Amino acid sequence: MSAGLGAALVFGAASVAEQRSTKKVKTRRALSPRILLDLVRQPLWVIAISGTLFGFALQVTALRFGPLALVEPILVVALIFAVLINAYLRRIWDPQIIGGVIVCAAGIVGFLTIANPSPGTSHVGFFTILPLGAGLAGGVMGCLAVAKRHEQLRPLALALACGICYGVAAFLVKLVVSDLSGGVPKMLTDWPIYALAVVGPAGFILNEDAYQQGTLIAPVLAIITACDPVISIALGAVWLNEKLSSTPAGIAGEVISLIIMITGIVVIAHRAPHLAPAAQAATRSQQPARHR
Numbered sequence: 001m002s003a004g005l006g007a008a009l010v011f012g013a014a015s016v017a018e019q020r021s022t023k024k025v026k027t028r029r030a031l032s033p034r035i036l037l038d039l040v041r042q043p044l045w046v047i048a049i050s051g052t053l054f055g056f057a058l059q060v061t062a063l064r065f066g067p068l069a070l071v072e073p074i075l076v077v078a079l080i081f082a083v084l085i086n087a088y089l090r091r092i093w094d095p096q097i098i099g100g101v102i103v104c105a106a107g108i109v110g111f112l113t114i115a116n117p118s119p120g121t122s123h124v125g126f127f128t129i130l131p132l133g134a135g136l137a138g139g140v141m142g143c144l145a146v147a148k149r150h151e152q153l154r155p156l157a158l159a160l161a162c163g164i165c166y167g168v169a170a171f172l173v174k175l176v177v178s179d180l181s182g183g184v185p186k187m188l189t190d191w192p193i194y195a196l197a198v199v200g201p202a203g204f205i206l207n208e209d210a211y212q213q214g215t216l217i218a219p220v221l222a223i224i225t226a227c228d229p230v231i232s233i234a235l236g237a238v239w240l241n242e243k244l245s246s247t248p249a250g251i252a253g254e255v256i257s258l259i260i261m262i263t264g265i266v267v268i269a270h271r272a273p274h275l276a277p278a279a280q281a282a283t284r285s286q287q288p289a290r291h292r
Contacts, residue, residue, distance in 0.1 A: 010055035012081025104264025122178030163227025165203030
C-alpha cells in the first residue's frame with residue numbers, strides 16, 4: 001500500500017507539471033507523436049516525465065505484490081494530490097474543492113475496507129483475452145470519433161480514451177510482473193509485454209493530447225483517474241479472479257463507495273480553478289495550429 005500511495009503522490013505532482021508544460025507548445029492533432037518532439041524541449045515537461053517514470057516504478061512494485069483492485073483505487077489519490085498542489089501554487093483554497101477531496105478519499109477508504117481485495121491468478125491465455133482487445137479498440141476509436149466531431153467534448157473524449165488505455169495497461173503490467181521466475185526470456189515469449197508496448201504509449205500520447213486540448217486540469221485528470229480503477233477492478237475480477245466481498249451487503253457497499261469516490265471527483269472537477277490568464281491566452285493564440 002505504501003508503494004501505491006507514493007506513486008499517487010508522484011503522479012499528482014507530475015500531472016500538474018505536465019499540464020502546465022503542454023500549454024507552452026503548439027496544439028497538434030490527436031495521437032500525433034509530433035507533440036512529443038515539441039514537449040521534449042520543455043524543461044518542466046522533462047522533469048514531469050522523470051517523475052512519472054519514478055511513479056510508474058512504484059506502481060509496478062505495488063502491482064507486483066498487490067491485486068489490481070487494491071492498487072488502482074489507491075492511485076485515485078493522485079487527483080487529490082494534483083488538485084491540492086495546484087491550489088497551493090495558485091494560493092486559492094476553495095471550501096467545496098476541499099469537501100470534494102474529503103468525499104473522494106472517503107469513497108476510496110470505504111471501497112478498500114469493504115471489498116478487502118485478495119489476489120487471483122497471474123496468467124491469462126491470448127485467445128481468452130481477445131474480447132478485451134476488441135472492446136479496447138472499439139472504445140478508443142469511439143472516443144476519437146467524438147473528439148474529432150465535437151470540439152467542446154474533445155478534451156473529455158481524449159481523457160476517456162486515455163483512461164481506458166491506462167486501465168488496460170495496469171491490467172497488462174500486472175500480468176507482466178506477477179511471475180518473473182522465468183526472467184526476461186519468458187517475458188518476451190508471452191503476449192502481455194507486446195500488448196503493453198502498444199496500449200501504454202497510446203495512453204501516454206492521449207494523456208498529453210487531453211491535457212493540451214483542455215483549459216482545466218481537473219476534468220481531464222478526473223476522467224482519467226476515475227476510469228482507470230473502475231476498468232482495472234472489472235478486469236481483475238473477470239480475468240484474474242481477484243476476490244472482492246461478494247455478499248449482498250458487501251456488493252452494495254462497494255458500489256456505494258465507488259459512487260461516493262466518483263462524486264468527490266465530480267465536485268473537484270466542477271470547482272477546479274481555471275488556468276492562469278497567460279496560459280489561456282497562449283492556448284487561444286495556438287488554435288489555428290489544430291488544422292496543420
